[in-house]
Amino acid sequence: MAGSSGYGLLKLLQKLSDEEFQRFKELLREEPEKFKLKPISWTKIENSSKESLVTLLNTHYPGQAWNMMLSLFLQVNREDLSIMAQKKKRHKQTKYKKFMKTTFERIWTLETNTHIPDRNYHLIVEVQYKALQEIFDSESEPVTAIVAGTTGEGKTTFLRKAMLDWASGVLLQNRFQYVFFFSVFSLNNTTELSLAELISSTLPESSETVDDILSDPKRILFILDGFDYLKFDLELRTNLC
Structure with a gap:
């Protein structure tokens, strides 16, 4: 890349x-x-x-x-070249969003076909969803948000829906150029990776380089599903690497 x-x-x-x-x-x-x-x-x-x-x-x-x-x-x-460069950059960002949209549409189809016994399940997810949107819409600085709840209340469903809606162009479009979704359960089984390597593993061909993506960290959102099950130190002590 x-x-x-x-x-x-x-x-x-x-x-x-x-x-x-x-x-x-x-x-x-x-x-x-x-x-x-x-x-x-x-x-x-x-x-x-x-x-x-x-x-x-x-x-x-x-x-x-x-x-x-x-x-x-x-x-x-040469404003024409500046415009052309911006279009190329947006095209690469769009490729990633389309890739994520396809991925999470498949996941969401399986999710919505799952039997949910609790009648308040969807209501809780909707409340969480609105709260997330309000937090990030009102803050321009980096924000850490924690989705809390007991097992089975819909935390994972909510996070997947947020990812799908961002990739579909209906959530947080003016706030984030990139949203990355990582499952802690999968991360627990991986060897040591830098953040750059982790991001690179999710990118489709012809995407922006990791360096280009990380050049504007305020426009990036990382979603960690299952954070309370994390079995290792994230060691976030260096410059995004």
Whole structure:
């Protein structure tokens, strides 16, 4: 997936004229400061071809290369390329959502065919669902929400429905670009993984790279189903890795 990201950047850079590309490189000297990143030396930038510049951007600014490109295209008066880059990014996000929609539609079909003896079951799920939406709609900063309840009250059903509705485009669309659903019961049987590896295992082909996805952590939601059964330390002490 990293290669596909670089290929997409290169195709856009190749649409710049020699004069535009030179201006692009000159602007790149100052651009990292806007993102609070360390600049690449001018010597490396100046001597770069379009192909090698893509490698430099992905190496020095994993997860931020696309955002820099969007800004720089506007500065060299190539709004058309900025729009094209945004469309490519949205297309990759849409691919993931479609993949998740198909996956959770199958799960939901099985869920709704399950016999539920408690007549209050669906009411409880609906109340939880509305509460989740209100929490995330009202907060712009990162939020940790816990769905509590006794066994059989519908916690898993509620979380699956939330995932399906996000993937279907009817829940939290303006808040989250990516929602990842992990079953703790499955995680308990896996070997040690970084967050990046865990995310990568859920992505379909031609998705955004993990670095690109993690470049905007406020737009990501992680759902852990069965958290109270977790048998290991998550060790969330590093920079999303």
